[in-house]
Amino acid sequence: MPEKFLPDGGSLDKAKAGLVHVLTAFGSIIGLLACAAAVQGEWTTVQVLILLAVAIDSADGTLARKLKVKQTIPRIDGALMDNLVDFINYCFLPAFILLFSNLLPVQARLAAASLLLLSSCYQFSQTDAKTRDCYFRGFPSYWNVLVVYLFLLETSAAVNLAAIIAFAILVFIPIYYVYPSRTPTLRSLTLGLSAAWLLLILSAVLLQPAYAEASRLAALFSLLFIVYYLALSLFLSAKRYGFI
DSSP states (O other): OOGGGSOOHHHHHHHHHHHHHHHHHHHHHHHHHHHHHHHTTOHHHHHHHHHHHHHHHHHHHHHHHHTTHHHHSTTSOHHHHHHHHHIIIIIIHHHHHHHHSSSSOGGGHHHHHHHHHHHHHHHHHOTTSBOTTSEEESOOOOHHHHHHHHHHHTOOHHHHHHHHHHHHHHTTSOOEEEOTTTOOTTHHHHHHHHHHHHHHHHHHHHHTTTTHHHHHHHHHHHHHHHHHHHHHHHHHHHHHTTOO
């Protein structure tokens, strides 16, 4: 190919950076598709789309830092775009699901979904929601993950409601939660376990309802990562506050 038709290094870098932004923005379409599936009661599809959105969210930030997207395309605020898409998939979508599913008592659905959204608005608007040393301050609105577990574990509507209230309260408690792709402590281990967790929970979703027992076993086993994540977050929070 003649040299004049080849993109220069700067153009190629911008193209790569632009594709990272497209990947991030595509998460909003996944959220829209999940809402449409929820209206139709296609709950397995909803859960698969939730996990796909989680996978994209786990990868796009790392790609953006590696490709120096912020410096390459400074006119686009990738962090703001990421927050917008995250609010759709981590907060609005789970609230929407609570309204259309049987996870909660009928009389409590709107109130619980509203509580979820209001607490998440507070979480996302904090200036230190993501700290400079790479932690989440307060429960980091993993509502989509919670909803998937409520489906998989088939807990009662009363237990589900209690879980929603408990996590909404945790938004306001200044515990520092691990930012899996950025918190330095045990980052390689956390990323490896995160990938294993995603595969396990996706397996649990795909196995239902035909293989209910295997699905439930995979879901329960995947909770080991949640225990690890919470234990590490609590340990680092206690260390940060000088308790240990």
